[in-house]
Amino acid sequence: MNDLTLIRKNLFRKKLRAILLTLSILIAFLIFGVLGAFHTVWTSGSEVAADNRLVTVNKINFTVSMPYAYWGRVQAVEGVEAAGHASWFGGYYQDPTQQVQTFAISPEAYLATYPELVFPEGQREAFIENRTCLAVGTDLASFFGWEAGDRIPLLSNIWQKTDGTSSWEFDICAIFDGREENMPANYAMFHYDYYNEALAFNQDQIGWIVTTTTDPSLNDQVAREIDAMFANSPAETETSTEAAFNEAFVNQFGNIALILLFVVGSAFTTILIIVGFTMVTAINERTGEIAVMKTLGFPAPRIFRMVLSESVLLSVIGGLLGLGLATLMINAIATVAAAFLPGLAMPLDVFVAGVIIAVILGLVTGLVPAINAQRVRIVTALGKQ
């Protein structure tokens, strides 16, 4: 037997109470873990962004296109390592509800700006050489069951061909993936030329330009120079880092972080109050026993520590169970929803933050009872009996 035995025995003295408290703590940490994982994947755009990658869009709005010629001029800017362009295709497969994120790109140049995309042996070259090739991310490929060698039509809900249709035929010749787990691979890319030559309107326009700089410290200078180049032209540009661009886009949906903070805050406030008051009650019930312990010679600081450890233990047990359950849930959701939420996983920092919060919660809820316990006056407490 040691202090931990005593702490454990005290904690589980009323089993139902301990179970209910653990359950309510578990729930709060489950919510924290699941929302934390979602929030991470939601904002991962700015995390997976390369620090030397810039995005140039039309200053009016990123949905407004710009002339194709801009691409050549951006490539010539000093400090630019590589520059590729892309256009939103508005693609869907068979039915308008089956949306497929698809970009028309300058194959070689665009891939040069995304070195983190990995292709199986030979497929990168195959994609660059083959005009009708569609390079598909693995998450997207597995969602639709596509394989290299398939020939599929994709329709656009924006563009029309000169023949009046909106359907482009593609040969899937490459399946790519992100180098790291959290990099999305839920989209497809194809040759800009193959699409542009058939367009009925808006020909020779591109959606945006992606640039990598030779050094991140040149980002500001390069961005300024690009925007200055097109100032006072019909299509002015706005260049920002990829991270800032992604963040701004995510912000369009509203202050998700604030909403999550409200929810998680409510959940934690709930358990803070429930566990806090219950611990106070529980320690009050044990005043006599604490007095006996003191009589036996247990020093007050040790009793303080034991009570505090009890609430920390409770909180950490509940927290670990909740975070564990959250991990299981996230893994289950991730396998189902890989195509929509690529890279969904329990992030280590969320887990660690959860454990730290659990310890803090334990300390906070245990503080008052521990002070009460430490202050128990033997004579008064024993006299009460």
Add this chain to the structure above:
Amino acid sequence: MFKQIGAVTMMNLRSIPQRAGLSIATIISIALVTGVLLGFLAMSNGFRATLQGTGSESVAVMLRGGSQAELNSGLSSDDVRLIEDAAPGIARDAGGRPLVSGELYVIVDGIKRSSQTEANLPLRGVGERALDVREGFRIVEGRMFEPGTNELVVGAAVLREFQGFDLGETIRLGTNEWVVVGIFSTGGSVFESEIWADLAVIQNLYNRGTGVQSIRARLTSPGALEDLQAWEEDEPRLNLDIENETEFFADQAGGTAVLIEYIGWPLAIIMAIGALAGAWNTMYSSVDTRMREIATLRAIGFSGFAASVGTMVESLVLAAIGGLVGAVAVYLLFNGVSASTLGSGFTQVVFSFAVTGGSIVAGMVMAVVIGFFGGLVPAIRSAYVPLLTVHRSE
């Protein structure tokens, strides 16, 4: 029997202050759960109300076939003319001219007041017919723009959520400068989240030639939509998707509003389980501290049933107070609060949180359910407080 239950219940409720800490904990936890649920429902209801409040059954919206949203669509001036000249079921003004409005839809950047970040705003190019196909449009400040100028009018919701659109201000959108000459309202509908300017000016500035993106037409009656659709089917020169405006916006509302509810309900239910554990714990302590009292009552002839009803009522009362506190708090804090999010038109839709009677009922029901299940086992337990004989009164 009822007398007994009444007496025991009153004793229970009067003793709540002795367990103030845990009782308050229960009330607050249930209030927070109710609050979270109502918050999400208020968001969803508000968003839905804005989009559903927008449509009119007697306005037809026409987009290019398969384009799904105004942003993606593209139609020629020939299409507009053909509809004006030949389409059936379209209402006409006193002068006999058809009420058809071809409109452009360009996305521009606005700065959100709340986050100071850029967000998509729709800049709509409209002609003089635009007001004939909309309900409740009125200029609340300033005046309408002059055709052919760089003037624009701004929806009241845009002014609320975005900065730089005050009356008289000059705004730069891309290369072009615009002057805000009026603020308009359409009675809380989604058009208030838009900026309007002259169609021809926008066609010119954005190199759209004479093209438009959507065509709205006032129908002679809601039923005339079918005639219009049938006519379009047989007209080889047209490839349009035609819906009435109510359906058009209902489709757009669906996704986001349902998504918010799909997040809100599971969250609230999971949190409710946590609160349930808390309520159970409180009632467990309540029975614990009243053991002797209950045993005494039973010894002098009160029934176990009365004791358990007393416990259950205490639990339900705490839960109901919690639910009410949560509902009132959400109402005071959030009702009418303006927010905006990216709608399915790929532009910001400004809406107000709406705490509806229905969602308050849903919240209260959830609170009471938590109270019921939280109190159930303790109530049963209080009926079986150890006593040698259980007196059953009839």
Add this chain to the structure above:
Amino acid sequence: MEPVASLYELKDLSKSYTRGKESIAIFEHLTMSIPQGDFIAIMGPSGSGKTTLLNLLGGIDRPSSGAVECEGVRVDKLSEGKLAKWRSENVGFIFQFYNLMPTLTAAQNVELPLLLTKLSGKQRKERVKTALDIVGLADRAGHRPRQLSGGQQQRVAIARAIVADPKVLLCDEPTGDLDRASADEILETLQLLNKDLGKTIVMVTHDPSAAKYAQRELHLDKGRFVEKELNPEPAQ
């Protein structure tokens, strides 16, 4: 008879408490000494200060004035922390209502004071076994207090009191809650501890027949010892 070394010296001891604005004296100017190996029964009516005296001896209460000296240590002057340590090394307490930890087994209850020592787990186990052997409860080591009779619980409490090998046992109405037969068993055990192991025992009791087991009886009334008597032949 050899002169016996004194264990406790109480000098001019006063204790009062305040109720509202009034100060009520429990006893005043009490002076006495307790030799090592003594077995004293302190008797007296309720409110006579018996338990308070015991608390002062045990270092769980402090006098209003005067000195409590134990083997030269001014117990009343020790800080809270030092006092706790002193108690764990020198004093074993036995209470009327046993005061066992309901969540712990008999053996664990007995082991509790040993957590304050540096003994290894194995050494602690042996000590616990010895202590339980002495009170005759080795076969109940794994039982919880609730599974034991009152007399058995009190014997566990005695084992807990002696396990750390203290010099003095302070017993507050140790038989107050027990039937005659169990009470006699407890008192015989205390007598044994006094005689064979040389423990000094101070026992507060209401019960004259319990007091008979002691070597001497002190009668406390209104804060004074009104009578001291020696039990020439302590009860067997």
